[in-house]
Amino acid sequence: MANAAPMTDEDVCAHIRDSVLERRLAPGTKLTEESLCAIFGVGRTTIRRAFLLLKRDNIVELHRNRGAMIASPSPEEAQQVFESRRLVEKALLEQSIGKINAVSLETLEVHLKEEQGALASGNIARWIRLTGEFHMHLARQAGNEIMSAFLEQLVFQTSLIVALYGPSNSGSNCNGDDHRNIVDALKSKDLDSATSQLMHHLQEIESQLTFGGPQAADDLQAAFANVRTA
Amino acid sequence: MANAAPMTDEDVCAHIRDSVLERRLAPGTKLTEESLCAIFGVGRTTIRRAFLLLKRDNIVELHRNRGAMIASPSPEEAQQVFESRRLVEKALLEQSIGKINAVSLETLEVHLKEEQGALASGNIARWIRLTGEFHMHLARQAGNEIMSAFLEQLVFQTSLIVALYGPSNSGSNCNGDDHRNIVDALKSKDLDSATSQLMHHLQEIESQLTFGGPQAADDLQAAFANVRTA
DNA sequence: TCGTGTTAGATTGTCAACAATTTATAGCAA
DNA sequence: TTGCTATAAATTGTTGACAATCTAACACGA
Numbered sequence: 001m002a003n004a005a006p007m008t009d010e011d012v013c014a015h016i017r018d019s020v021l022e023r024r025l026a027p028g029t030k031l032t033e034e035s036l037c038a039i040f041g042v043g044r045t046t047i048r049r050a051f052l053l054l055k056r057d058n059i060v061e062l063h064r065n066r067g068a069m070i071a072s073p074s075p076e077e078a079q080q081v082f083e084s085r086r087l088v089e090k091a092l093l094e095q096s097i098g099k100i101n102a103v104s105l106e107t108l109e110v111h112l113k114e115e116q117g118a119l120a121s122g123n124i125a126r127w128i129r130l131t132g133e134f135h136m137h138l139a140r141q142a143g144n145e146i147m148s149a150f151l152e153q154l155v156f157q158t159s160l161i162v163a164l165y166g167p168s169n170s171g172s173n174c175n176g177d178d179h180r181n182i183v184d185a186l187k188s189k190d191l192d193s194a195t196s197q198l199m200h201h202l203q204e205i206e207s208q209l210t211f212g213g214p215q216a217a218d219d220l221q222a223a224f225a226n227v228r229t230a
Numbered sequence: 231m232a233n234a235a236p237m238t239d240e241d242v243c244a245h246i247r248d249s250v251l252e253r254r255l256a257p258g259t260k261l262t263e264e265s266l267c268a269i270f271g272v273g274r275t276t277i278r279r280a281f282l283l284l285k286r287d288n289i290v291e292l293h294r295n296r297g298a299m300i301a302s303p304s305p306e307e308a309q310q311v312f313e314s315r316r317l318v319e320k321a322l323l324e325q326s327i328g329k330i331n332a333v334s335l336e337t338l339e340v341h342l343k344e345e346q347g348a349l350a351s352g353n354i355a356r357w358i359r360l361t362g363e364f365h366m367h368l369a370r371q372a373g374n375e376i377m378s379a380f381l382e383q384l385v386f387q388t389s390l391i392v393a394l395y396g397p398s399n400s401g402s403n404c405n406g407d408d409h410r411n412i413v414d415a416l417k418s419k420d421l422d423s424a425t426s427q428l429m430h431h432l433q434e435i436e437s438q439l440t441f442g443g444p445q446a447a448d449d450l451q452a453a454f455a456n457v458r459t460a
Numbered sequence: 461t462c463g464t465g466t467t468a469g470a471t472t473g474t475c476a477a478c479a480a481t482t483t484a485t486a487g488c489a490a
Numbered sequence: 491t492t493g494c495t496a497t498a499a500a501t502t503g504t505t506g507a508c509a510a511t512c513t514a515a516c517a518c519g520a
Contacts, residue, residue: 034470065472067472081376083377087318091318144310150314154376263502273475295480295501
């Protein structure tokens with residue numbers, strides 16, 4: 001099972017990112033270097049570089065001499081992430097509407113089918129991941145890689161946020177029908193409809209967050225992270 | 231002159247970023263680890279981490295076994311950077327217009343004075359940096375740190391782009407009067423005017439770029455970076 | 461029992477030596 | 491001179507050992 005070619009830092013990065021996107025790594029999870037070395041079969045140097053890359057994407061938090069843990073976005077950050085997504089996705093939709101063609105619509109249609117397939121076959125982890133990737137596919141229609149990469153960061157952040165503050169029973173941050181409606185609006189080149197559907201969709205997700213209760217209940221350390229001992 | 235406390239990777243990062251913003255480091259410049267170790271008085275480990283951070287911001291390019299060099303954005307990337315800036319700065323302005331108050335206006339006024347002061351005193355490097363930072367100040371009015379951080383990346387990229395493709399005689403990418411006009415429009419809470427001024431400002435800078443000619447003339451390596459030897 | 465201080469273990473940070481790769485130099489033949 | 495090959499120098503990549511720091515367990519006194 002072990003590949004002959006050893007993993008690179010980007011590979012490790014991608015694996016951890018996937019785990020976050022599929023909610024198999026909860027916010028606040030401690031990532032010890034040694035255990036990851038064993039899991040991925042690489043040296044500490046590689047793990048360390050991966051941590052640095054993930055920190056840049058706000059996926060892990062690094063604390064000096066305390067190592068790495070999966071990030072726990074604060075409510076303020078959560079609010080900013082959603083505001084950013086509305087901003088970015090709306091703007092990208094405006095850029096996209098003129099570039100939509102049969103090929104790009106087909107890409108979205110295929111993706112919708114994949115979403116439904118995953119849901120039907122009970123592969124929840126895969127479905128969660130696909131619902132996030134839908135927004136990436138949408139963003140890429142604008143043809144701006146810089147903005148797409150930025151939205152990717154925001155989607156990952158969203159995954160953490162929903163894991164922290166989202167409805168505990170619901171597994172996903174996205175409703176399948178919403179995605180369907182957006183694609184339909186795009187198909188008829190109705191920018192206003194597509195935009196309002198997308199904005200409503202994002203607001204719907206945000207409205208389901210509950211910041212009130214104790215965050216993790218088992219982690220006082222994080223609960224009092226704001227307290228700074230003189 | 232040497233600080234007792236050794237520099238951290240972030241410090242090194244900031245220094246290199248500043249050099250880029252002030253155009254003292256040209257795109258394509260090779261950054262050897264050893265020389266930077268000597269300059270900053272740190273070990274290779276720190277420099278290496280700094281490279282990784284700078285790579286994430288698209289400020290340096292890393293090539294395996296060939297080390298790091300200041301990034302040279304392609305014309306396509308340049309176009310995307312400007313499109314992204316128009317997108318982001320326009321959206322942030324919409325967010326800002328409702329939050330503008332006396333304090334924030336004063337911040338911008340003070341900055342405009344600094345710009346003029348630097349220009350008057352002939353401190354061109356400082357002026358160049360300040361013209362870039364103006365857009366950062368503007369962005370921060372929206373109160374969204376995530377978007378501000380993203381725009382910061384774009385501003386740094388712009389600095390590289392203008393250094394590569396900008397008018398060789400003009401030292402800066404921003405006109406002082408344009409900034410003045412934008413602040414005035416904000417002062418009278420005229421969103422449409424402020425937006426159109428800002429968009430025009432960005433388009434003006436972009437229109438002055440010339441992608442045709444040889445890029446750096448002294449760096450064939452970068453000129454043929456697209457050629458991949460099998 | 462609870463809180464405090466101390467010690468042992470585990471984890472991270474740093475550095476220097478070594479290995480692998482690339483780049484520059486020198487020599488030689490056409 | 492040009493082109494090629496082989497050697498030498500320089501630069502980057504990796505590993506392992508050691509130092510610094512944090513965490514957890516434990517003993518002790520109130």
